[in-house]
Amino acid sequence: MRRSVDTRVLLTTYTNALAAALRENLSLVLDGDEELLERVDVTTVNAGPGE
Numbered sequence: 001m002r003r004s005v006d007t008r009v010l011l012t013t014y015t016n017a018l019a020a021a022l023r024e025n026l027s028l029v030l031d032g033d034e035e036l037l038e039r040v041d042v043t044t045v046n047a048g049p050g051e
Contacts, residue, residue, distance in 0.1 A: 001036055009040045019044050 001007050011026075013019050023042045030036045 001039060007039065011040060011042045012045055013042075014045055016044055 001009065011022055013022060019042050026040060026042065027037060030040075
């Protein structure tokens with residue numbers, strides 16, 4: 001993600017609880033880099049558009 005400023009990541013799971021945990025721990029992996037965090041979408045397979 002650091003190599004290309006327009007790269008985005010979609011991280012999908014089956015449960016809301018896991019999605020929330022992934023969002024929280026992703027901040028640790030990315031060292032709290034808000035710019036990188038904004039480029040990662042964490043969602044569930046059942047989420048509708050914009051959720």
